[in-house]
Amino acid sequence: MQDSPAFRRLSELIDLTPQGRNYLLALLASPVELAARRKLLDEHRPCDSIFLVLSGWVQLFRQLKDGGRQVLNFRLPGEVFGIESLLYRRSLYSCQALTNASIAQISHNMFEATQQEFPRLASAFLLTAVKDGAIHYEWAVNLGRRPAFQRIAHLFLELERRARMSLASPDDDVHLPLTQQHIADCTGLTVPYVNRILQQMRALQFLEYGPQGLTILDGKRLAVAAGFEPDYLEVSWQTNWQRHVPENAPEEAG
Amino acid sequence: MQDSPAFRRLSELIDLTPQGRNYLLALLASPVELAARRKLLDEHRPCDSIFLVLSGWVQLFRQLKDGGRQVLNFRLPGEVFGIESLLYRRSLYSCQALTNASIAQISHNMFEATQQEFPRLASAFLLTAVKDGAIHYEWAVNLGRRPAFQRIAHLFLELERRARMSLASPDDDVHLPLTQQHIADCTGLTVPYVNRILQQMRALQFLEYGPQGLTILDGKRLAVAAGFEPDYLEVSWQTNWQRHVPENAPEEAG
DNA sequence: CGGGCTCTTGAACGTGATCAATAAACGTGG
DNA sequence: CCACGTTTATTGATCACGTTCAAGAGCCCG
Numbered sequence: 041m042q043d044s045p046a047f048r049r050l051s052e053l054i055d056l057t058p059q060g061r062n063y064l065l066a067l068l069a070s071p072v073e074l075a076a077r078r079k080l081l082d083e084h085r086p087c088d089s090i091f092l093v094l095s096g097w098v099q100l101f102r103q104l105k106d107g108g109r110q111v112l113n114f115r116l117p118g119e120v121f122g123i124e125s126l127l128y129r130r131s132l133y134s135c136q137a138l139t140n141a142s143i144a145q146i147s148h149n150m151f152e153a154t155q156q157e158f159p160r161l162a163s164a165f166l167l168t169a170v171k172d173g174a175i176h177y178e179w180a181v182n183l184g185r186r187p188a189f190q191r192i193a194h195l196f197l198e199l200e201r202r203a204r205m206s207l208a209s210p211d212d213d214v215h216l217p218l219t220q221q222h223i224a225d226c227t228g229l230t231v232p233y234v235n236r237i238l239q240q241m242r243a244l245q246f247l248e249y250g251p252q253g254l255t256i257l258d259g260k261r262l263a264v265a266a267g268f269e270p271d272y273l274e275v276s277w278q279t280n281w282q283r284h285v286p287e288n289a290p291e292e293a294g
Numbered sequence: 295m296q297d298s299p300a301f302r303r304l305s306e307l308i309d310l311t312p313q314g315r316n317y318l319l320a321l322l323a324s325p326v327e328l329a330a331r332r333k334l335l336d337e338h339r340p341c342d343s344i345f346l347v348l349s350g351w352v353q354l355f356r357q358l359k360d361g362g363r364q365v366l367n368f369r370l371p372g373e374v375f376g377i378e379s380l381l382y383r384r385s386l387y388s389c390q391a392l393t394n395a396s397i398a399q400i401s402h403n404m405f406e407a408t409q410q411e412f413p414r415l416a417s418a419f420l421l422t423a424v425k426d427g428a429i430h431y432e433w434a435v436n437l438g439r440r441p442a443f444q445r446i447a448h449l450f451l452e453l454e455r456r457a458r459m460s461l462a463s464p465d466d467d468v469h470l471p472l473t474q475q476h477i478a479d480c481t482g483l484t485v486p487y488v489n490r491i492l493q494q495m496r497a498l499q500f501l502e503y504g505p506q507g508l509t510i511l512d513g514k515r516l517a518v519a520a521g522f523e524p525d526y527l528e529v530s531w532q533t534n535w536q537r538h539v540p541e542n543a544p545e546e547a548g
Numbered sequence: 549c550g551g552g553c554t555c556t557t558g559a560a561c562g563t564g565a566t567c568a569a570t571a572a573a574c575g576t577g578g
Numbered sequence: 579c580c581a582c583g584t585t586t587a588t589t590g591a592t593c594a595c596g597t598t599c600a601a602g603a604g605c606c607c608g
Contacts, residue, residue: 104435104439108439110435110438112431112434123424123427127307127421128529133431166423169424169427170378170381170423173378173423173430174386176430177356181356184437184480184481188596220554227438229597232557232599272382331585474586484564486587487564490564490588492587503587549608551607553607555603556603557602558599558600558601561597561599562595562597563595564594564595564596566592567593569589570587571589576582576583577582578581578582
């Protein structure tokens with residue numbers, strides 16, 4: 041558990057103390073188990089928790105009046121969502137599981153307590169929102185300016201990378217559990233057109249479809265074909281401002 | 295100055311103490327003056343500051359290899375940008391002034407000091423990133439799912455509202471200093487097509503063009519025509535978690 | 549065996565892009 | 579105050595990327 045995706049991903053943002061890690065461990069006890077296709081959140085509904093995915097994939101999306109959907113982002117193991125509920129006290133999007141998923145729920149009350157006792161840990165949660173910003177910028181470019189093939193390619197390459205980050209050994213095979221409907225809802229395209237683009241990608245040996253979802257076969261070539269530059273996904277290692285965040289954890293008080 | 299846009303906007307997020315306000319006042323002394331059309335930041339370049347717009351408008355955008363641009367957002371008086379540099383130590387976008395602008399620059403060092411002495415104030419800065427998230431969700435829906443007319447309408451209605459937030463009296467007229475190029479770069483459309491849509495909007499008396507930019511004449515009707523729902527722009531007033539953020543400011547230590 | 553999902557295919561259509569040319573507005577220096 | 583270069587707005591004709599609608603096939607799971 042100490043080497044779970046949750047720890048790995050939050051540790052990118054802030055240097056957790058052993059006490060902070062233990063505290064986090066307690067926060068993650070008793071997660072919600074969510075079956076594939078089940079909804080966890082409905083947009084506009086009151087919400088007083090933030091969430092952290094322990095395993096499985098979920099999608100965050102907006103439901104449009106005309107029946108359409110826009111996927112705002114996916115959440116993979118180790119990723120946080122629902123931070124905005126701290127400000128808005130409601131959910132800004134719906135959340136639905138793509139696969140069976142296990143999701144830790146941290147109430148605002150618990151988060152406030154964390155803020156007091158382990159400000160660094162709390163900051164790590166807030167900083168995930170900052171990091172999300174970088175991803176959203178990339179998506180805006182994708183949706184606004186790139187043709188369908190590149191849009192889909194960028195999505196796949198980003199998700200493959202994020203999926204790899206939550207793995208223990210970075211060389212394991214990665215499968216993206218996406219349907220063509222998810223891809224369409226996320227790239228602003230329609231299912232039939234996504235289907236046609238995927239056929240091209242398969243013909244070019246960029247990827248293949250399996251029972252567990254799709255697999256990138258040749259990420260390098262695909263990245264070149266699509267002009268993908270992934271530096272926005274990696275935080276400059278050990279930013280130094282974290283050293284200045286006071287940590288009034290037990291070890292320092294005693 | 296105590297009633298400047300900067301104070302008004304940050305106070306939406308956190309309850310600033312008088313000491314915090316004074317400290318902020320000091321942070322905002324000696325802003326950078328930026329002439330219209332001048333660039334302040336270049337994407338990928340190292341950056342060790344965060345910024346707060348005191349007056350004027352700027353755009354944050356990405357420059358594409360093919361010469362195109364995608365505007366990621368605008369920043370109006372009272373709004374913060376460059377928070378991501380805390381994590382990435384570089385700028386993720388270029389920043390250029392639309393009008394003459396005055397911009398406060400807060401180095402990471404100064405921000406770290408703020409974090410120690412006025413954690414609430416520092417939190418207010420971090421929370422602007424959370425609030426931005428809500429805006430980016432809306433933009434993703436806009437870019438991914440809405441036709442040109444609605445896209446442009448949503449942009450205008452959001453910006454008009456944000457512009458109004460930074461005014462002392464909320465009933466003053468608001469002018470959006472946008473060229474058709476800005477609108478195109480932001481909505482993922484082309485300039486000629488934006489032009490055609492604007493002609494429709496003018497024909498329908500939704501807006502007019504003046505020397506200071508465009509003015510919304512009938513926001514209500516335009517909002518209905520475009521299905522605009524602005525609740526994502528307003529924070530649920532006085533979230534209660536802020537009361538639990540420790541503030542080791544002078545008044546409480548003494 | 550039946551009912552959803554998911555994937556696939558075809559034909560016609562339309563929103564918005566592209567390219568090119570012109571006109572108007574503006575600021576700046578001579 | 580005018581001349582000029584630059585930025586911004588406008589218009590037309592053509593083109594294409596991606597949509598729409600509809601139908602059928604495969605598949606998984608109860």
